[in-house]
Amino acid sequence: MKIDITSFMQVAGLMAAVLVGGINVASSQVVTGNSSDPTLYDYCQQYQTLYTKIREQAVSPDSARLEFRSIMKGLQERFLSSETIPSDSLQRDSLLRTGTYFSFPIRGYTKSAIGGSRGEGYRGNGFDLFDYNVRGSHPAQDIFIVDRNQDTNDDRTGQPVDILAMTSGLVLAIETDWHPGSDYRGGNWIWVYDPILHGLFYYAHNNHVDVSPGQWVKAGQKLGEMGRSGFNAYKTRSPTHLHLMYLQIQPDGLPQPLNTYQWLLMAQLSK
Ligand SMILES: [Zn+2]
Secondary structure (H helix, E strand, O other): OOOOOHHHHHHHHHHHHHHHHOOOOOOOOOOOOOOOOOOHHHHHHHHHHHHHHHHHOOOHHHHHHHHHHHHHHHHHHHHHHHOOOOOOOHHHHHHHHOOOOEOEEOOOHHHHHOOOOOOOOEEOOOOOOOOOOOOEEOEEEEEOOOOOOOEEEEEOOOEEEEEEEOOEEEEEEEEOOOOOOOOOOEEEEEEEEEOOOOOOEEEEEEEEEOEEEEEOOOOOOHHHHHHHOOOOOOOOOOOEEEEEEEEEOOOOEEEEEEOOOHHHHEEEOOO
């Protein structure tokens, strides 16, 4: 795994520049802490390791839950200490309502690409991030492109389709080693932590990943290119799509899937 140190070093600076926009704060302090505290990048590594262990069932669901809580708590504290994050829920809700907070995650596509007619592809019940054996739920929206020949390129342009960050955040973990025959379901995925929402976006089935853990991405920034990676996504019966999941971190530190349909409807489109 290659680490983009330059981007990582820019995280703190960008935090001030990007996140303060629209938020009334007096100062733009950078993320600081004692030198013995874990860095943001340490949390990225911990998350990458944890998620890989869950997938390989090398950790019990209970232990995974504990580790997850500790990582999320650490991340939240690091970002809250920057004073650039609105911790007040009213302030946060008004930010979300402006409609400019979210970017549609696929360049060149609109809400008509969302699976189903009213986003009913989302089924949140029964999901457990920490138990890879639990099946049946689909706490996500699938967003489809025009790719009848299943070469992962857009049939209209012959070009790959960019996956864009739905909101600004910290790239926590990526997978880039998926290959046909692998039974991993998410394929090449990207996890991004949004410190304002205190939640995680998960972008799955990519062909190519363009970002690295520790990197700060802005809403609308390219994360990768759409693909058909993943055990089921690779099968012919699966039309080429992005699997977009959002997990809201609860006060107890555990994740709760949330339907992104309304966010997708108001998201800014990218050509
Ligand atoms: Zn899906």
